[in-house]
Ligand SMILES: Cc1ncc(C[n+]2csc(CCOP(=O)(O)OP(=O)(O)O)c2C)c(N)n1
């Protein structure tokens with residue numbers, strides 16, 4: 812597991828406590844952009860193991876080119892991008908300091924929509940097969956297929 816899921820991921824430890832044995836790698840500092848290259852390196856180091864990368868959409872854009880490396884090297888990585896079209900954690904931080912409801916200019920600094928990123932197109936454009944899940948049922952089917960596939964895959968999980 813390469814976990815850079817940021818606000819989506821806070822509950823995953825409890826939910827995966829009884830899962831088959833796995834290693835869980837998190838960002839040890841605060842600098843985002845680690846998730847995709849970390850997954851890439853893990854797949855190079857352990858070609859016999861599946862790597863699942865849990866990735867925030869904002870964080871993923873910092874190092875999106877890692878997908879191309881995964882395609883070129885045929886690496887066994889499934890990336891799930893949590894597409895909430897925002898830097899959600901920074902919105903929470905703004906609220907936590909008591910700054911109130913952000914105005915338009917502040918909100919624009921925290922939102923990464925307009926245009927929304929098309930993660931399926933981004934991945935395919937770098938040679939990584941990709942699908943979009945808009946329901947939990949679609950996600951379950953796509954994740955099952957992705958984990959069974961050899962080589963890199965990406966699922967855009969629309970939140
Ligand atoms: C290199 C770097 N640039 C900027 C930041 C500030 N920062 C912290 S979290 C974050 C946004 C994360 O957004 P996303 O990955 O979409 O996760 P979400 O909060 O939406 O769950 C940013 C820009 C940082 N920590 N590191």
Ligand SMILES: [Mg+2]
Nearest residue numbers: 868869895897
């Ligand atoms: Mg986000």
